[in-house]
Amino acid sequence: MNELQSQIEKLKEKIAPGWIQVIQVDEGWHQLVIDCDRELSLFDPHYKILQIKEKFGGLRYYIKPSETCYEPRRLHDIIAKYEEIAAKTCEATGKPGVLMKSIGGWYKTLNLEYAASTLHYAKYSEVNKATKDTE
Numbered sequence: 001m002n003e004l005q006s007q008i009e010k011l012k013e014k015i016a017p018g019w020i021q022v023i024q025v026d027e028g029w030h031q032l033v034i035d036c037d038r039e040l041s042l043f044d045p046h047y048k049i050l051q052i053k054e055k056f057g058g059l060r061y062y063i064k065p066s067e068t069c070y071e072p073r074r075l076h077d078i079i080a081k082y083e084e085i086a087a088k089t090c091e092a093t094g095k096p097g098v099l100m101k102s103i104g105g106w107y108k109t110l111n112l113e114y115a116a117s118t119l120h121y122a123k124y125s126e127v128n129k130a131t132k133d134t135e
Contacts (some may be wrong), residue, residue, distance in 0.1 A: 006024050007012035007030070008033065008034070011033065011034065011049070014037070016064055019028075019049070019050050020051075024053035025052060025054050025059065026091040027092065028089060029059060029086065029094070032085055033082075034118045036082040040079070043069065043071055043078070044068075044069040044071075044083070046120055047066050052130075057087075057099045057127075058086060058087055059082060059083045059084065060083065063075060086109065087109060089109065090109060090110050090114055091108055092114060093114050098110070098127070099126070100127060101124060101127050108121065108124065110124065
């Protein structure tokens with residue numbers, strides 16, 4: 001287990017009771033999730049994680065602020081910042097990425113070169129490519 005994986009395992013200890021003890025993002029987003037937790041913990045060391053997952057190619061980081069949190073709005077601003085960063089970061093590699101879609105309609109944020117070089121993602125296409133080509 002590498003250091004990032006170890007930190008992700010430790011982060012699972014913050015998942016609230018009754019929620020599945022899993023962080024559902026690919027390795028390319030592990031550092032983002034760890035950095036988000038570190039920043040959230042500065043404002044609310046006792047917050048609880050409800051879910052951290054990928055959905056429609058975007059990061060979803062759901063939390064419950066602690067009762068002693070004096071700035072819950074600040075926590076949501078921090079999460080929004082990291083969700084925005086994730087929207088431009090490859091889920092697999094952590095390199096710059098774009099939103100891509102499979103033929104079957106699955107969304108992933110991927111690095112274009114990485115996607116083209118892998119059998120699984122080679123047929124994914126860039127979601128906003130048509131718009132970019134006309135600009």
